[in-house]
Amino acid sequence: MKKILLVSGAALMLVASSAQAQERKLVISVYGFAQDAFKTILYDTFEAKCGCKVVVETGNSVERLAKLEANKENPVIDMAVVATPDALAATRAKLIEPIDVTKLSNYEKLYDIAKDPIGGHMSVGYTFYATSIVYRSDKITINSWNDLFSKELAGHVAFPNVTTNQGPPTLYMIGKAMGKDTPDLKAPIEKVAEHKDDFVTFYVRSSQLTQLMQQEEIWAAPIGRFAWEGFAKMDLPIKWATPKEGQTGGMNVMVLVKGAKNKDLAYQFMDFWLSTEIQTKLAERLIDSPANKEVKLPAAVAENLTYGEDLVKSLDLQPAEAILDNRESWLSQWNAKVGQ
Amino acid sequence: MFQNRAESLALALPAALFAAVVFIVPVLILLSEGLRLGGDWSLAHYVSFLSTPLNLTVFIRTLKLGALVTVAAAVIGYAAALCIVNLSSRNRGRMVGLIVLPLMISPVARTYAWIVILGRTGIVNQALTSIGLTDAPLRILFSETAIFIGLLQLFLPLMIISLVSALENMPRDAISAARVLGANWLQVFWKVILPLTKEGLVIGGTLVFTGSLTAYITPAILGGSKVLMLETLLYQRVTIANDFASASVIAMILIVMSFSANLLLKRLATARAKR
Numbered sequence: 001m002k003k004i005l006l007v008s009g010a011a012l013m014l015v016a017s018s019a020q021a022q023e024r025k026l027v028i029s030v031y032g033f034a035q036d037a038f039k040t041i042l043y044d045t046f047e048a049k050c051g052c053k054v055v056v057e058t059g060n061s062v063e064r065l066a067k068l069e070a071n072k073e074n075p076v077i078d079m080a081v082v083a084t085p086d087a088l089a090a091t092r093a094k095l096i097e098p099i100d101v102t103k104l105s106n107y108e109k110l111y112d113i114a115k116d117p118i119g120g121h122m123s124v125g126y127t128f129y130a131t132s133i134v135y136r137s138d139k140i141t142i143n144s145w146n147d148l149f150s151k152e153l154a155g156h157v158a159f160p161n162v163t164t165n166q167g168p169p170t171l172y173m174i175g176k177a178m179g180k181d182t183p184d185l186k187a188p189i190e191k192v193a194e195h196k197d198d199f200v201t202f203y204v205r206s207s208q209l210t211q212l213m214q215q216e217e218i219w220a221a222p223i224g225r226f227a228w229e230g231f232a233k234m235d236l237p238i239k240w241a242t243p244k245e246g247q248t249g250g251m252n253v254m255v256l257v258k259g260a261k262n263k264d265l266a267y268q269f270m271d272f273w274l275s276t277e278i279q280t281k282l283a284e285r286l287i288d289s290p291a292n293k294e295v296k297l298p299a300a301v302a303e304n305l306t307y308g309e310d311l312v313k314s315l316d317l318q319p320a321e322a323i324l325d326n327r328e329s330w331l332s333q334w335n336a337k338v339g340q
Numbered sequence: 341m342f343q344n345r346a347e348s349l350a351l352a353l354p355a356a357l358f359a360a361v362v363f364i365v366p367v368l369i370l371l372s373e374g375l376r377l378g379g380d381w382s383l384a385h386y387v388s389f390l391s392t393p394l395n396l397t398v399f400i401r402t403l404k405l406g407a408l409v410t411v412a413a414a415v416i417g418y419a420a421a422l423c424i425v426n427l428s429s430r431n432r433g434r435m436v437g438l439i440v441l442p443l444m445i446s447p448v449a450r451t452y453a454w455i456v457i458l459g460r461t462g463i464v465n466q467a468l469t470s471i472g473l474t475d476a477p478l479r480i481l482f483s484e485t486a487i488f489i490g491l492l493q494l495f496l497p498l499m500i501i502s503l504v505s506a507l508e509n510m511p512r513d514a515i516s517a518a519r520v521l522g523a524n525w526l527q528v529f530w531k532v533i534l535p536l537t538k539e540g541l542v543i544g545g546t547l548v549f550t551g552s553l554t555a556y557i558t559p560a561i562l563g564g565s566k567v568l569m570l571e572t573l574l575y576q577r578v579t580i581a582n583d584f585a586s587a588s589v590i591a592m593i594l595i596v597m598s599f600s601a602n603l604l605l606k607r608l609a610t611a612r613a614k615r
Binding site: 202 | 394452455456459460461462481482560561564566568573575576578579580581582583
């Protein structure tokens with residue numbers, strides 16, 4: 001009888017604790033890539049730590065912002081990750097609220113560029129990447145962004161479409177190389193249009209590029225560092241350029257949804273994601289470059305990521321405001337001049 | 341009778357409600373975006389879209405490619421379907437299986453395969469140079485030709501399956517009868533096969549044309565932004581400009597084009613049947 005009572009009591013406790021765990025639920029909205037690794041490294045370990053349930057929604061930034069807007073009055077997502085221009089768009093639409101950085105114990109461990117990327121503590125950077133030019137070192141040498149237009153490379157370059165994440169940063173650096181770096185990107189777009197027949201294609205997916213490089217369709221292409229690993233594995237002499245005008249890139253940030261129902265959990269989760277332990281594990285799997293400067297990586301891993309204080313300091317990122325305010329006009333100019 | 345009709349309507353009601361909620365209402369909401377300007381009903385978005393020269397160029401290119409792919413699919417589809425229906429039932433099943441197989445592979449993978457085939461070092465260029473048709477490899481990738489080939493390969497199975505099904509339902513002795521009466525093969529096709537398989541042609545043509553109009557990944561990868569299509573523009577309006585009004589205008593144009601193609605094919609089929 002005593003045994004039965006004990007077993008029943010234990011079962012009741014289990015049910016009660018599981019019910020309690022179900023009540024504590026954090027809803028996050030993130031990018032769809034590498035979700036298996038994120039689940040193992042981040043979500044499952046956080047669930048075990050907080051005794052809560054992490055509900056993950058995936059999709060692109062547009063879908064995410066559309067969902068936040070649709071549920072503005074009754075938010076269903078607690079925290080989201082987006083690119084900096086989208087975080088600014090969400091700020092302007094009053095969809096997110098300032099982050100109380102005193103609740104993030106790992107905040108001071110972040111590189112300065114990740115601490116307050118769009119101002120007002122509306123976001124906090126968790127990863128970034130460099131953008132430069134990948135090229136066949138046996139065919140050509142690249143020292144400047146202007147080299148993309150050289151006669152030697154004509155007919156051998158894939159240029160990112162303006163609709164991709166790499167398009168505007170590449171145009172931004174070309175503008176710098178031309179000495180005409182106005183946010184409207186008018187001069188670089190015109191230059192690309194003048195040379196448009198010299199480009200093999202204006203790519204929409206960086207996954208296309210390894211195939212094109214392997215088939216010798218192209219010798220060079222501007223890419224984000226996250227795509228470098230595919231090139232590094234090729235049995236071809238391929239280098240990552242360090243142009244004299246510098247490298248640009250992009251950053252992904254965490255945002256706190258306005259009126260989030262589980263703010264405390266959201267803060268705990270953000271802090272956990274920014275911790276040295278998690279950032280190291282994600283970097284070791286080559287998923288995200290660490291925004292936490294305490295992360296130490298072996299050379300073989302580091303060379304595939306955007307890593308190290310010097311490199312991070314040298315990144316010349318396009319201001320989120322310039323991207324958000326100009327992207328529609330960039331698209332119109334691009335379609336009219338390059339897409340005709 | 342009335343009771344039967346009421347019962348039928350009652351039985352159809354859940355399906356109709358489901359279709360309305362899941363398909364019709366969202367489409368109507370999307371389309372209404374293009375007819376609103378600052379809260380008022382207006383055609384301004386349509387006028388603005390159609391008065392832009394770039395958009396008209398893209399519209400004509402999309403229509404032209406859709407029509408070319410459909411015609412090519414019909415020609416190849418009839419040839420393939422006629423061969424298939426003449427096989428034994430066992431081999432026919434195997435052939436249909438082989439034709440359906442590509443439909444189970446992602447369009448992304450199928451499109452990437454064309455990058456290998458049509459590239460400068462691909463088999464097409466190798467063949468052209470080895471038989472002496474060209475001195476140097478041609479630039480086939482990232483052109484309208486590449487998109488045409490990609491779309492044709494993507495949607496041809498739908499046309500073949502529709503035509504095989506139509507040919508299987510055709511009276512077996514119709515062709516023999518026409519031949520006995522002295523018709524040559526062209527006359528047999530034009531006066532017997534085509535009228536008797538018009539339903540299959542209409543279904544296949546509509547599927548191929550609509551698919552070609554709305555495919556995104558193949559034109560985006562095989563054309564890049566050098567060859568803009570309507571669906572590429574639609575994607576840009578939503579993802580970059582967050583402009584659902586213009587996107588809704590493009591969606592409406594695509595819907596109208598698809599319906600028009602269906603009506604045109606039906607009309608042509610009916611006209612042939614009346615002759």
